[in-house]
Structure formats: C-alpha cells, structure tokens
Amino acid sequence: MWIFGYGSLIWRPDFEHVEHRDGYLEGWTRKFYQGSTDHRGVPGAPGRVVTLLREPQARVWGRAYRIAPARANEIMARLDHREKGGYERHQVNVYCRSGESVRDALVYVATRENPEWAGPAPVDEIARQIYRSHGPSGPNREYLLELAASLRKMEAHDPHVFAIEHALRELIGEEF
Template sequence: MNDKIWDKFKEDNTDLWVFAYGSLLWNPGFEIVESIPSVLCGYRRSFCMWSVHYRGTPENPGLVLALEKRKGEKCRGMALRCKREDKRKVLSYLHKRELISYAYIECTDNINLSDGRTPIALLYVVNPDHPQYTGNLSLEQQAHIISSARGDVGPNSDYLSKTVNRLNQLGIADSNLEKLNKLVRERLG
C-alpha cells in the first residue's frame, strides 16, 4: 500500500471514496456502504492501456480502461465508499489489483458527487510513460484488439460489455463505449 495515499485517508473521521469508471462498477471486490453518481473533472475514460494479464496475454494483449488526464473533459462514474474500519484493507486490495504492472498511477483528486459533496477520492490514472499505455487508438483498432484478446479472467469483449451494461443500468451515457461495443459485437457475430 502507498503510504502517501494512506496518509490522506487514515484519520478515523475520513471516508475512503474510490472513483469507479470501469470494472470497479461491476466488480468492486470490497463491501460498499455508499454508492453515488459522480463526476471527475479534467479526466476521460479511455481504452488506452494494454492488458497482458486480466484481459490479454503478452503475445495477444487486450485493452482495459484507464483514466487519462484531459483538460476540459469530464468522466462520469460512481463514487464508492467503504466502511471506515475497512479502509486499510480496501486500499491494500486495490493496490494489489490495480497495480499489477504499475501502468496506473495511484493518486487522489476531488470528485463531484451528485448530492453536492466534493470529497477526495482514490483514482487509478494511466501512466503515459509506461509501455502499456497505447496512446490514441481508433475505435476500429480498439474493436479489432478487444474482439480477439483473452486473458486470465476471460475474453476482453466481456470486460467491455459488462462495463457498457453497468453504465447503462446506472444511467451513465458514454457514446464512445456504446459505438465500440457495437463494433465488437459485429466482429464477434
């Protein structure tokens, strides 16, 4: 666990909020006591990270979502809050899960909750200097990769469809992911 991150949440009266924008929406892996729509300003959700473990292999990498810093953009997602007594355990779990190859930067930023609160939240942002950062791939390129990749936890296409389905259930529109999901479904027949 990152001590600098822990220092921001260690006080007994401080809540741990996690900004969920991808698989944490449908597979958080920890008990949630509050889940609320939220917006993260200055970032976007993007299939910009090669997956060589969970959704691909070194020989046939898949793609996973990451947050990319983008001035003027906003990412809609969910803020997930765990029990205060579980903060250390949740931080440790997420550190192991998300930093399997250190392609993400574990950091914090303020998020805007739909009820007006603006807490600090834990984020996983792509490291643009890491070899797993893809840069900008077209939707066609992404569809080609996602439709053919498979990793330790299953097909890359499942990751995409589960994320799109969960976003739809939550009423969060993401037209790029919708278009990408359609392209992948067409490729898979």
Template sequence: MHGSLWVFGYGSLIWDPGFPVAEQRIGRVAGWHRSFCMRSIHHRGTAVNPGLVLALDRADGASCQGIAFRVVPGAEAEALAGLRERELVSSAYLETVLRVETEAGPVEALTYVIDPDHVQYCGRLDLDEQARIIARAHGGRGPNRDYLWATAAHLAELGISDPDLEWLARRVRSLC
C-alpha cells in the same frame, strides 16, 4: 486521506468493486476521460496477445462520470490492499486522489489513472482498432469483450452515457 475512504470507479470497479461498500454516488471528475488506453497483459490479455482495459487519461476540458464508493468503516486497509494488488499489477496505473463532484457534494477519492509514460499506454488507437483488439483478446480474468460489455451495460443501467464505449460495444458484437 483523513476520514472515510472513497474510491472512484469508472470501469470494472463499477460492477466489481471487490471491497465492502457503505455508500455509492454517481460522480464526475474533471480533466480526465475514460479511455481504452492501456494494454492489458494480465487480466484481459497476455504479453503475446494484449487486450485493452480502461484508464482515466488526462485531457483538457474532458470529464468522466463514474461511481464514488465509500468503503465500509473498518475495511479500509483490506480494501486498499486488494485494490493495489488488482490495479497496480504492472505499474501502468498511478494511484492518486481526485476530487469527485457528486449531487451530495464533493468527495476526495482514491483513483487509478494511466501513466502516459508507461510502455502499456496506447492512447492514440482509433476506435475501430480498439474494437479489433478487444474482440480477440483473452486474459486471466476472461475475454476482453466481456469486460467491455459488462462496463457498457452497467453504465447504461446507471444512466451514464459514454458514446465511445457504446459504439465499441456494438462494434465488438458485430466482430464476434
């Protein structure tokens, strides 16, 4: 990757990037959708009681809206090291570069997508099962429900609609 380092956030990176941000743009990636398709055994659950975290899951005709962040120049190496420590903790994510379409033009952004062959992949869970898991799980970074609620709230603040996430947020509130 030459020039600026861009990172695409679609889950917790939206509200907690963990690196200094020089610029941010709402953007969309094609061919992927935001999904609670990864069992969390570290941050939002445990090996005994896994939670669920968001990942980008490949799907024909799908798209995902999120935030493209440009890392402050000079902070790229530190940002990349921090992202890898956070996102690659169990190797369920694959580090890739995706084209993100923004109103100011496209950018190539570092993105973490799910490895569908990884043992933590669970892309076939229905929404109600996801809600039950999220309502009870707790990991090193806190309750799974807080992760869901923070992501849903920040997407709403940005004007990004995600009907499945909105339904899950309401359903988990009713379960807690």
C-alpha cells in the same frame, strides 16, 4: 475513505464497501488506451482496458465507494494489486447525482509512461483487439460490454466506449 471507479470497478468492485454513489469527475475523459496482460489479456496478446486522460471541459461518469476505515488497509492492498499494471493513485473530487460531492476520493490512473500503455488507435482496431483478447479475469469483450451496460444503467453517455462497443457487436454479429 472513498474510491472512484470508472472501469471494471463500476460493475465488479470486488471489495466490501459501506455505500456507493454514482457521480462524475470534471476535466477527465475515459479511453481504452491501457493494455492488460494481467487481467484481460496475456503477455504477447494484451487486452485493452480503460484509463483516464486529462481533458478540459470533459466529464467522466463512474461510481464512488465509501469503505470502512477498519478495512481500508486490506482493501487498498487488494486494489494496489488489482491495479498494478501501470496505474498510479490520484485524489479527485466526485460530483454525485444527488448534488453532493465527495472530496479527495482515490482513483487509479494509468500513465503514458507505463510499460502496459497501448495508446490511441482507431475504434475498429481497438474493437478487434478486445474481441480476440482473453486473460485470467476473463474475456476482454466481457469487460467492454459490462462497462457499456453499466454506463447505460447510470444514464451516462460515453461516445468512446459506445463506439467501441458498437464495433465489437458488429464483429460478433450482435444487433442492438
């Protein structure tokens, strides 16, 4: 069984896995359109985390993890709890850097109909929300900065993530 991560699962999977591979999905794009009141924000002051949206010709990079069959039920229960804030399971094909592909990997995608949906907003507004948000899993800015750093390490360009990171760094007075 394979699980594909495109947000915090890239840099903090928090579950035992047999192997991992960097790869991408076709026809999807990553956006900071999901609110977070359970991890990176709180009720009344939600943070923002990423979800996937269908977009023809788009490609989103992330990391696929293979989990041991004997641990699958336990790991899935933990992931279902972690991704409880409006995410649904989907099956996708992951195209790995090595040229191999992983068929029917599981991925969590937030729907527009879920109560945590934040939707589109200007880059500066998203950065300000991330700047001031903090939840049980830590500061929202950590989520963004770790995601951006992980994408750079895997040499994956993501204009949306990097634009918000740039705006956030301006808010906190950091230079690249």
